[in-house]
């Protein structure tokens with residue numbers, strides 16, 4: 001309670017102080033300014049479809065991701081991009097509440113039906129963790145896990161190599177670049193197996209080509225987990 005008085009909740013977009021019971025919501029002025037990722041979407045990767053496509057996008061008709069389905073909450077544009085920058089780089093861990101509330105508002109029911117046993121956030125490298133102090137995907141994942149009533153496994157998947165910004169690389173190169181950047185922790189794998197955990201929900205902040213979630217899905221399915229579901233806070237319009 002005292003922390004809330006010293007650090008009152010603020011609107012995640014304009015940073016105006018809001019009432020305690022309005023924590024994790026946009027203020028009245030900002031309501032509607034974060035654009036949801038909606039419209040006809042690919043049944044597999046969740047990306048928006050163009051007119052001539054039906055159930056699956058062109059990419060998913062050609063290659064199949066190793067995850068079952070990806071759910072995307074916001075369009076990675078304008079205000080949402082600004083909020084994600086604060087969340088990732090400006091020490092604004094508190095933004096996780098807003099992103100989790102909005103994602104659960106959209107997907108809690110489908111995620112409930114998917115029979116998720118645990119949430120696995122996409123890890124960041126320990127050097128980056130040291131610098132930043134937290135992993136934004138894990139902060140988000142913990143709140144999602146709490147609501148679904150399952151554990152959040154922040155140690156199962158490790159980032160073994162720091163990867164450079166990949167924006168300018170194509171999907172295939174990105175994937176090759178990432179393949180040895182993730183590793184499944186052996187000790188945790190045993191624990192997770194003993195606990196009978198099978199169906200995982202991978203969570204991340206941005207879905208661009210899908211190569212990060214794909215790479216993590218490959219590593220986890222290789223360890224015997226069924227195809228995970230994925231939840232991404234945001235997604236770009238197209239692949240690339």
Ligand SMILES: [Zn+2]
Nearest residue numbers: 011014027030
């Ligand atoms: Zn606001």
Ligand SMILES: [Zn+2]
Nearest residue numbers: 042045057060
């Ligand atoms: Zn697709």
